[in-house]
Amino acid sequence: MTNAAFIAGDWGTSRLRLYLCAADGAVLDRREGEGASVPDCAGRFAAAVADWDRAYGKLPAVLGGMVGSTIGWKEVPYLECPARPGAVAGASLRFQAEERPIAIAPGLKCANAAGAPDVMRGEEVQILGALRLNPELASGRHLLCMPGTHVKWVRLEDGAVTGFQTALSGELFELLSRHSVLARDGGAVDPASEAFALGLTTARENEKSGLLHLLFSTRSRVVTGTMPKTDAASYLSGLIVGADVGAALALYAPGQVPLVCSPLLAALYARALGFYGVGASTIDGDAAALAGLVQIHAELNR
């Protein structure tokens, strides 16, 4: 086994997920660790895989995410869109660390629909994974939605990433529910709730008015007694996810959107897409990251 085995590492800002993989990508073992923003990625990586080294020797590693940024292990330049899947593997930074071959995937950059530069780091690996897990995405035109702290809306054309746009939805929700008066003690977000639906409806019916002019209604509905305080987080989430989906579909509205994310975020975005008459399918975000790293490893060793 050891000759063809390898290590796959999904290494974001705040979290590291390491997989010991067989040649076909099957997961034999896993480890978790701290994100790429903590100093000494090289030392922490060596420590995390030390027992695998003892058992199997120094296996090659494929890493993706913020580990390739200026705050990570080594900076890997962004690849410009349109980018074909094979180009991502080809643009990986390959080097030896303590006699181990390492490859770190590049991020992607583009000029987005707003005419501004846009960047991603980590999601490009998940896109490769989505294509591996769902080969039908490799032909035709698709809009992928990757919800998270920074939501990426990705245009795929015949398997190539032709562009993308980042929405700050996840971070905005976190900041407002933690630090503002809007949804403090505002309960948990429930995708099935009427409060989430009211947020979605309010966002959809007021696209012209804009999210900035809607957010305060989270507070004013509670203050005037028309909404219980415990509904505030769900309502706020509905406003933000609704505005996010509405803005994305204003540029291009397909019949179906594949969502690459966690189950909770998938439930929120699927319901929001439904409000606009758009269907959703779901690809688990962690599974997509792993599949993407396996794909890059396969392409580098073809």
Added chain:
Amino acid sequence: MTNAAFIAGDWGTSRLRLYLCAADGAVLDRREGEGASVPDCAGRFAAAVADWDRAYGKLPAVLGGMVGSTIGWKEVPYLECPARPGAVAGASLRFQAEERPIAIAPGLKCANAAGAPDVMRGEEVQILGALRLNPELASGRHLLCMPGTHVKWVRLEDGAVTGFQTALSGELFELLSRHSVLARDGGAVDPASEAFALGLTTARENEKSGLLHLLFSTRSRVVTGTMPKTDAASYLSGLIVGADVGAALALYAPGQVPLVCSPLLAALYARALGFYGVGASTIDGDAAALAGLVQIHAELNR
């Protein structure tokens, strides 16, 4: 003097400004203190005016702002819009505190253009002040803009407040510049800067795309080296103020908007309005609050 003198108190969440006023509203002395969110408004008020009491006896006081909310001294119910200026004075809560006559102004509520309830507390006093300082606002139709943590866009028709809408612009900018990666170490906001103008242009040219899909460009412009880090705060401010002004003018665009706020905010909003071909005049926010309290006192003692 003492017979007709009175105390005016502009008492918001985080700040108290007390004025000793002559009968005509001329300011004879002033004090500052902590906001209405700190416990024991009654005791703190008595302590703050104790030396005025010794000099002039217990003068009547007119207070406005969050002092009339559930977190303040005594809750004063919101007055429903449309609300005529005289109705604000009439709806003040009047009571005696240690033999001193006190009046606390009510807040206003309405159903806003987004079909949601909306509320203000403190700004209604500034509106009365703006009408006192600028009597020409008492006839015809006007859109008043009151920038701050929560920006109030107020429709005035023949002197009555017919409705208003709250934008979270100030709070959003504060949260994003303090807690997010967007504009950390992002310099100071400069209303005259090219970065602020670039933010305004980006917001105006992407109204359909929406602010959520634009905010991240603050980061991506810096990461891709197309904008210096020190411009980030000005650019982010331009995005937010631009989206705010664009959304407000989408509902009703007059030729001229009176701004009631501090000089810095007036400079930001005046430039943003200019990008939409709308002129601006400025009424100092503190002066408006004082004039409004003087107006209420005059109406209560007519």
